[in-house]
Amino acid sequence: MKYKYLLILLIVFTSCEKVFFKKEISNTPENNFNIFWNDFDKYYAQFIIKNINWDSVYNVYKPKIKPGMYDGQLFDVLSKMVNLLKDGHVDLLTPYGVASYRGLWPASYPSNQLIDPNKYVNYNNSVYNNRSIIEFGNIKNQNIGYIVIKTFESKTFGKTDTNYNVIDIILKLLNEKDGIIIDVRANGGGNSANAETIAGRFADEKRLYSKFRSKIGPGKNDFSEWFDAYIEPKGKTQFKKPVVVLTSRFTFSSAEMFVMAMKTFPNVTIVGDTTGGGVGNPVYRELPNGWVYRLSTMIGALPNLFIIEGKGIYPDNPVVTTKADSALRIDRILEKGIEVINSKI
Amino acid sequence: MDKRFRIFISLQLLILVNLIAQEPTAPLPQNIFGLSTGICSHIVKDDLMSPLIYKGTQSPIYISGKYLNSNTRFSLSLFYDELDLESSITDKSYYLNHYSKNANILLDCSLNKKFYSFENIKLTCFAGGKLKLLINSRDHYYTTDVDYVFGDNMASGDINFFIEKHFSNSEKSLMYFNFSMPLAAVVYNNNKYNANVTKNPSDYNSYFEVVTINKLFEVQTELSFVHFFGRYVGFELKHQFHFFYLDKYEDLLHSKFVINQYLFGLIVKI
Numbered sequence: 001m002k003y004k005y006l007l008i009l010l011i012v013f014t015s016c017e018k019v020f021f022k023k024e025i026s027n028t029p030e031n032n033f034n035i036f037w038n039d040f041d042k043y044y045a046q047f048i049i050k051n052i053n054w055d056s057v058y059n060v061y062k063p064k065i066k067p068g069m070y071d072g073q074l075f076d077v078l079s080k081m082v083n084l085l086k087d088g089h090v091d092l093l094t095p096y097g098v099a100s101y102r103g104l105w106p107a108s109y110p111s112n113q114l115i116d117p118n119k120y121v122n123y124n125n126s127v128y129n130n131r132s133i134i135e136f137g138n139i140k141n142q143n144i145g146y147i148v149i150k151t152f153e154s155k156t157f158g159k160t161d162t163n164y165n166v167i168d169i170i171l172k173l174l175n176e177k178d179g180i181i182i183d184v185r186a187n188g189g190g191n192s193a194n195a196e197t198i199a200g201r202f203a204d205e206k207r208l209y210s211k212f213r214s215k216i217g218p219g220k221n222d223f224s225e226w227f228d229a230y231i232e233p234k235g236k237t238q239f240k241k242p243v244v245v246l247t248s249r250f251t252f253s254s255a256e257m258f259v260m261a262m263k264t265f266p267n268v269t270i271v272g273d274t275t276g277g278g279v280g281n282p283v284y285r286e287l288p289n290g291w292v293y294r295l296s297t298m299i300g301a302l303p304n305l306f307i308i309e310g311k312g313i314y315p316d317n318p319v320v321t322t323k324a325d326s327a328l329r330i331d332r333i334l335e336k337g338i339e340v341i342n343s344k345i
Numbered sequence: 346m347d348k349r350f351r352i353f354i355s356l357q358l359l360i361l362v363n364l365i366a367q368e369p370t371a372p373l374p375q376n377i378f379g380l381s382t383g384i385c386s387h388i389v390k391d392d393l394m395s396p397l398i399y400k401g402t403q404s405p406i407y408i409s410g411k412y413l414n415s416n417t418r419f420s421l422s423l424f425y426d427e428l429d430l431e432s433s434i435t436d437k438s439y440y441l442n443h444y445s446k447n448a449n450i451l452l453d454c455s456l457n458k459k460f461y462s463f464e465n466i467k468l469t470c471f472a473g474g475k476l477k478l479l480i481n482s483r484d485h486y487y488t489t490d491v492d493y494v495f496g497d498n499m500a501s502g503d504i505n506f507f508i509e510k511h512f513s514n515s516e517k518s519l520m521y522f523n524f525s526m527p528l529a530a531v532v533y534n535n536n537k538y539n540a541n542v543t544k545n546p547s548d549y550n551s552y553f554e555v556v557t558i559n560k561l562f563e564v565q566t567e568l569s570f571v572h573f574f575g576r577y578v579g580f581e582l583k584h585q586f587h588f589f590y591l592d593k594y595e596d597l598l599h600s601k602f603v604i605n606q607y608l609f610g611l612i613v614k615i
Contacts (some may be wrong), residue, residue, distance in 0.1 A: 021603075093441060093488065094441075286395050292488055297541055
């Protein structure tokens with residue numbers, strides 16, 4: 001047949017998956033374990049800081065992986081590996097639940113909670129905004145504004161979510177106050193661009209607020225250089241009267257970027273507990289069994305290169321709310337914040 | 346079968362029935378325009394995105410224009426499709442859903458000159474160049490609310506070979522085979538080591554990088570059968586194949602991409 005060669009070509013190109021792609025990775029406990037371990041080995045940025053020998057982790061946990069073991073058993077093994085890292089940016093999402101380390105910020109810890117905010121704050125509902133992000137009002141019997149930022153999350157990776165621009169309206173309404181308390185105790189982070197959007201409304205000038213470096217290769221020491229992060233004035237006007245930022249162990253990730261930025265301004269005091277300690281810029285990966293996991297790819301530090309990973313940012317005025325305080329509905333951290341503002345008026 | 350595809354085929358058959366004219370084919374030079382659809386399969390393996398292979402099928406839209414004279418073949422074409430790519434772990438009914446929303450645009454323009462002819466078998470060989478622009482975006486969902494955008498975007502200058510075969514018993518039919526391969530390409534890269542991280546944070550803005558076969562291996566072929574019913578109207582059956590292998594980050598992370606498509610379309614000679 002005259003056109004047999006064209007037919008052969010057609011068949012070759014049609015069967016392209018086998019010709020051009022290696023065999024698909026099969027869903028076995030060994031493959032899932034190996035991909036999980038290898039991805040952390042290649043991408044995870046915190047092994048040296050946390051003094052973890054990942055090769056040893058392999059030697060300990062690989063023998064526990066058996067052909068034909070149940071998914072539940074695999075979940076137990078991988079969960080233990082996740083917990084070893086003590087990193088709030090590491091999660092394993094599975095049908096069996098989420099494996100993550102929450103040892104640093106138990107939600108029940110009193111300092112991590114807003115203790116009966118209605119006891120201290122008259123909320124202002126005059127501005128339509130997304131109240132799952134920001135609420136604001138006045139401290140009762142004081143000429144002090146109160147803003148609680150509950151999250152910095154958004155779907156705009158690397159770019160500001162315009163929902164956060166509501167801060168301009170809020171600051172206009174609080175402009176006559178003697179000072180403002182910003183509460184990020186319950187803020188677990190999100191997108192650092194949103195943190196900069198808010199912090200920029202309190203900036204007096206462009207300032208260096210953080211340094212960071214990323215894992216950029218598979219070797220243990222394959223890191224980028226240290227890069228500088230700057231905060232600068234944003235919005236039409238900036239609030240330059242006394243400001244207090246309330247922090248807790250729950251203040252984490254982008255919320256810590258916010259605290260680092262605010263800490264550089266001369267009119268800002270950080271009050272509360274040490275922050276959670278992690279600005280890992282996590283990425284997601286997936287396994288052949290459909291599970292998803294998240295791991296940190298970045299190391300963040302204060303401008304003096306104090307690495308906050310696992311340590312957190314120390315407040316200027318350390319205060320904790322004890323269980324006894326909590327039982328009596330006393331918010332020691334907020335009360336200290338009010339005291340600091342009043343002392344600066 | 347896709348509803349859009351069925352409507353398209355029905356319309357074409359109706360037009361064909363009405364336009365068939367028993368006249369001889371027009372002499373060269375000719376301008377031929379075509380509109381096709383069919384079945385297109387995508388297979389993607391992107392190390393940045395997943396260790397798994399993602400694939401899907403869709404009915405694409407393919408628009409082409411050709412200028413033919415005795416020594417020259419000039420062609421301009423646009424290919425577009427949009428589909429969800431799925432893998433062995435995709436389950437869209439579940440929180441951990443795993444799929445990619447893939448959009449693909451391929452625009453190319455080729456110019457070929459005759460360099461040899463086998464008169465006895467009515468086969469003519471052309472060679473020349475092709476300029477090609479590929480825009481590919483994959484919004485990959487790891488969970489219902491976690492997704493990252495990946496993609497492969499490039500413009501390339503290709504060498505192009507074109508073989509045209511006429512049939513001795515019919516002036517109205519011809520077959521051709523086209524092969525192209527880039528000599529150099531400009532790739533829109535962001536040099537990411539993973540979905541977020543680059544060597545330099547300013548690389549988030551991405552940049553254009555000139556690459557050759559050291560970073561990009563790409564092949565595009567096209568096998569087509571054309572038949573005219575009359576002086577102006579005909580149909581084209583086409584198989585297209587497109588493969589590339591691109592270094593995304595040094596020689597560590599790569600993307601591999603295959604488009605394989607069978608097209609059927611209406612062509613009009615002006």
